[in-house]
Amino acid sequence: MAKDTHDILLQDDHLIQSFADLNGLKAQGARTVISKAKGAYVYDNAGTELIDGIGGLWCVNIGHGHPEMIAAITEQLQTLDYYSTFYNFTHPTAAALAAKVVELAPGHLNAVHFGNSGSVANDSAIRMLHHYNIRKGRPEKKMVLSRQGAYHGSTHLAMAMTTPLYSEGWHCARELVHHLHSPHFWREGAGASEAEFLDALMEDLSGSIERIGAENICAFIAEPIQGAGGVVTAPAGYHKRAWEICQANDIKYIADEVVTAFGRLGHFFASEDVFGMVPDIITTAKGLTSGYQPLSATIVSDEIHDVVSGPDGMFLHGMTYSGHPAATAAGLANIAIMEREEIPQRVRTTGGYFEEKLRGLSDIEIVGEVRGSHFMMGIEFTRDRASKESFDADLQVGLRVAQACQRRGLIARPLGNVLILSPTLIMDHAMIDRVEAILREAILEVAAGL
Template structure:
């Protein structure tokens, strides 16, 4: 049987009219069809259907950490499919790849986070964390302890519950389980500090958490969920010490701490997990996805503490949660190969050097008149553009500054992600110093080009 997929632009775009793209203006796609057809990839680059070679500055979508077309992972997937193509980790069934990956993930996770549930997306990982905690509290006789504290600017996914935990801007005009969620203040000092010192701003954020808990009642709150560095909300870095202080307040009120490491884990910040190594906390749950397989297969993990697992696995109950593809053999084989590759090449350790070079190279763009803030860490950077640096006044949405700069960068050979007045960079973790310099030069030229039109 021959199965060939056409890769020329016209054929792909003719077929593509049947495809619904995520987070796209579907009406605009109908009108102008402005789409990039990515046909193949290698290392830190992708190629489009017009023959352009582009630096993958967004790593697929925060996820292709080890780079594209790594044969070690491809061969592991192929070998697994040739051995056991599929069997679910349902009921009393397991299989070698899922068991081995669970053990490996638990060994890398901090402290007592030793139990792992696999699914296929970060959204489902976060939904799973909440469902587990609801069940946990039911089993402890605390049926009212169900609310979730999130933050303005957060991104935790797009399923019905995960989108409720996400900052409201991502669900405008859509329904969600928002009755379960309360959003705390954004921890973005540069934008929200209001003239106080960063230390004073941190005190205000902690006070906001405490007053919210007291107002809602700690007996109603199951968890606080937070990304170590906010991703799709604009790459927001909280003040130093924020996570440790928030975790201490949560612990005092018997509120579980969920660390959403869907983006920040698997080397992006220079460690397999960032929660403890970079931010000094041992959460009750870590959720992760993306870099777990470097995007070669869809896989996520919800990693819970022994204490939570002891309650939900006790006698007299069934774990009534599951997905057909949880622990898929090919996906878990990809995860094992991906981690083995990272360990063999010491990729997280390498990122501690190259990631800092990348961060510093992009922060040098702050000398440009419209660059208000370059923020983030290592290979997770956001560049926010402003109309007036003195006041941080933003451009209006119809000026589409982020999009214009992304388009100018793509013409020069770099894919970057526009988000309103922000440009996001989350490249593969295998960049060389030469590639880093090239990205910085492309961005400087692209920003300068757009500045002339404003």
């Protein structure tokens, strides 16, 4: 295995990287080789220390290189390296993790299907509901309501549920999905109060159900906070009211907690504890193992499970690596660490401080809006804050700020004119102060160059 950066990048020429400008990556210095990680930090191949301000990819909640996690995975591989949860087979860690996940999940969500990514978890939710409705004698009930600005994954169906911006130039299962209006009040609610904007969103939901027909709609899917769509928080009360409308129309509510679960908002699950409702399905991944192993979960209600597990039918869905022993061992160890170290409880304090410090960046002229909650934050840059006029895309303001941050020792994620921060959940107040200082310097540097 190559160790020299030049040699690594020569080998990397054969790698198709995800969500990247593949042509742009050919430029000198466009790629960063990350070769080591520990705690809240990662290190490039030259040994430069960088605060992992994106937590890997919304996922390294307990921090990098936790010895207990590594030991649990190693021990599992030495005991049972692989066996499937297909047919009549199971194994101890898959069973134990399923029991632990439903113990943490709210309400009547007492059955779990494991996959290996958030995309798979969301595809599994829809496939399950399609099967559920076929078994109930209503195969036409298969449409999905999603939202502009949503991100639900990159597989064929999950990409259709994602905001259309991400599928431009690609085919996906668009015929199955209807996108509702974006819940972004700051950007979309001009001339209305937040309460009036919320009413308009609920009218859009109700009107869409009436036009499409509730008998044709299987589910409404929503992230508690939209992630890769720009870290958008809906108006207060949005999710509970949407849930009520879905319940009244016999439409299942899927909460995509791929990002928000396992501590990012201060709770193991956010749907009930933060947003006051219990969905019919919760999907999760990322923080489930803190990224140490690929694992996702589709957690379904007793009522759905009773139908799909009833007599005279096979559950014809699953993946080779569903419930992989090493991955489920990582999930168990991750939860044990989070419970013992009280990470979700700490996030309610440190995450609140992080949010407060980032909102203080609003005194910089090009910062249009700072939004999000706890350790899930977005900073949108505007040419004019009052009019909310965006910078031209070719200025790449988000990317320029991210590059200025990296030069100062912080990794942040650019998304057009938005900068996303989703760090590990173990940052203390001193590190948060350092992150805020780096952000301030970086934003001021870029602003001066505009």
